[in-house]
Amino acid sequence: MSAAKSALPPRTAGASQTDVVVQSIRQMIIDGRLRPGDRLPIEKDLSVALGVSRNPLREGVRALSIMGVLETRQGDGTYVTKLDPSMLLAPMGFVVDLQNGTGAHHLHVVRRILETEGAALAARDIAADKLAAAEELLRRNEAQLALPEPDHETVIENDIAFHRIIADASGNPVLAALIDALGGRTMRDRLRRSITEPGADETAHREHLSILAALRSHDPDRARNRMAAHLFTVEDYLLEHRP
Numbered sequence: 001m002s003a004a005k006s007a008l009p010p011r012t013a014g015a016s017q018t019d020v021v022v023q024s025i026r027q028m029i030i031d032g033r034l035r036p037g038d039r040l041p042i043e044k045d046l047s048v049a050l051g052v053s054r055n056p057l058r059e060g061v062r063a064l065s066i067m068g069v070l071e072t073r074q075g076d077g078t079y080v081t082k083l084d085p086s087m088l089l090a091p092m093g094f095v096v097d098l099q100n101g102t103g104a105h106h107l108h109v110v111r112r113i114l115e116t117e118g119a120a121l122a123a124r125d126i127a128a129d130k131l132a133a134a135e136e137l138l139r140r141n142e143a144q145l146a147l148p149e150p151d152h153e154t155v156i157e158n159d160i161a162f163h164r165i166i167a168d169a170s171g172n173p174v175l176a177a178l179i180d181a182l183g184g185r186t187m188r189d190r191l192r193r194s195i196t197e198p199g200a201d202e203t204a205h206r207e208h209l210s211i212l213a214a215l216r217s218h219d220p221d222r223a224r225n226r227m228a229a230h231l232f233t234v235e236d237y238l239l240e241h242r243p
Helices: 002-006 017-030 043-050 054-066 090-097 101-125 128-145 152-169 173-181 183-196 200-216 220-240
Strands: 070-073 077-080
Touching (some): 017 043, 054 070, 101 152, 101 220, 128 200, 152 183, 152 200, 183 220
Antiparallel strands (some): 070 077
């Protein structure tokens, strides 16, 4: 670890020892000195190498674990995770959930930008099994909407799963993770619209069917445009019903 210590980033003035731990381990991963799946040195050696005491070291490791960068295995030590985008971007969902109603429209704008391009990417070579799974979700919603009193939460959960399939089919795990991180906030807004606006669920279902048709025909432009049209209806609702 002596070489590692000499290659640590310069300390920011006023930075706490916990910050030093986070910044140093981050830099070691960026530089390739720690790779996905690598085990960190034992606590005593690492604290000496980083020039910090053990309590700040533990706090820094805990913070990186919450971020999805490290994983502590009971009795086995601490490891660098696979650094999967879905895990690293998951905390962003918490930040999104903390936004108050006044910021909902801005979140939906970002969601639209991401999902329209995600749909275009997915349309190019979406696999048959993903198309079948998406179709099954819409079939369940059709059955739900035929009931005298549809379960709005079930309908929306199926809607979100439908959008997730498309995001995954884009072939871009970072894009899919970002879209998924926005899911919590947008689900609450969709539920509010579903309950307060008659016919909203039926309209969304028809729009989903048109998106599915574009995906099935492997038409990126049509998929992009139909996804955009679908998400604009949600944005329009939010603009008309500001908190």
